[in-house]
Amino acid sequence: xxxxxVYAVAFDPQGQRLxxxxxxxxxLLWDDVDSTAPVxxxxxxxxxxxNDIVFSPDGTTLASGSDxxxxxxxxxxxxxxxxxxxxxxxxxxxxxWDVAAQAWELAFSPNGQQLAVGWxxxxxxxxxxxxxxxxxxELHGHIWGVWDLAFDPMTPGRLVSFDENGDLLFRWDLAKQxxxxxxxxxxxPDHLTLQAVSPDGHWLAAADASNHVYLEEIGTVSWPVLFTxxxxxRALAVSPAGRQLAVAGCEVx
Numbered sequence: 001x002x003x004x005x006v007y008a009v010a011f012d013p014q015g016q017r018l019x020x021x022x023x024x025x026x027x028l029l030w031d032d033v034d035s036t037a038p039v040x041x042x043x044x045x046x047x048x049x050x051n052d053i054v055f056s057p058d059g060t061t062l063a064s065g066s067d068x069x070x071x072x073x074x075x076x077x078x079x080x081x082x083x084x085x086x087x088x089x090x091x092x093x094x095x096x097w098d099v100a101a102q103a104w105e106l107a108f109s110p111n112g113q114q115l116a117v118g119w120x121x122x123x124x125x126x127x128x129x130x131x132x133x134x135x136x137x138e139l140h141g142h143i144w145g146v147w148d149l150a151f152d153p154m155t156p157g158r159l160v161s162f163d164e165n166g167d168l169l170f171r172w173d174l175a176k177q178x179x180x181x182x183x184x185x186x187x188x189p190d191h192l193t194l195q196a197v198s199p200d201g202h203w204l205a206a207a208d209a210s211n212h213v214y215l216e217e218i219g220t221v222s223w224p225v226l227f228t229x230x231x232x233x234r235a236l237a238v239s240p241a242g243r244q245l246a247v248a249g250c251e252v253x
Contacts, residue, residue, distance in 0.1 A: 006248040021050035065103025086132040107149040118146025150197035198238035207233040
C-alpha cells in the first residue's frame, strides 16, 4: 500500500494490470486487486512524489515522471523490474529541486516509438524509445505547465496537449515540429485540478477543486457526465478501451 496520497494510476494495454504512484515516491504494480497480496512489485528510484505513470503499448515498459525533475523508464520483462533514468532537469549543484523542472504528464505514441512528457516549465519534450540517451525534441507554445497529453491513434505524429490553465487544447504535428490550437473543452469548471485523456484521444476526464469528476466525449456537442466520489480526487485514468475510469485519492472522513 502507499504511505501517502496517490497521484497517478494507469492501466496496462490489456487492462489486467494497474500501476499506481504518489507522494511517497513509490510505484506499485497491482496484478490482482482481489487477492490477499494484490501488489506484485514496488518500484523505487524517485526522490519526490511521482506525478504520472504510463505503460508502453506492448506493456513491456512503464515510464514515470516526478517532482524530482526526472523521467524514468522501467523494464517490466525482468523480475524484479529494472529502472533507468532518461532525463534529469535539475542542477546537481543546487541545494533544492528546481520547481520548474517537474515532469507532470506522460504519453506513449501508439507504436511505442515516442514518449511525450509535459513539464511544469510549459515545454513538451518528446523522447525516442530507440535512443533514450539522446536529447528530446522540444515543443514550445504553451504558456502554462503542461497538464495532460495524448497521441492521436488515427494520425501518426499528432499529439494533443492540455495546459494547467485549462483554456485550450493544442495539437502538435511532430513531423513539422509545429503546433496549432484545435478546440476548447465543452465545460470550464472552476479551479480545474486534474485532466486525463483516454489513450485513443476520444474521452476527456477532469476533476475540479470540489472533487466533481467530469467525463466528456471529445469532439461532440453533448454535455459531460458529472459525478462526485466520496474522496479528495488526486488521480484519474481512462482504460484503453474507454470503458472504465479509475479514480484515486484520499478518502474524506
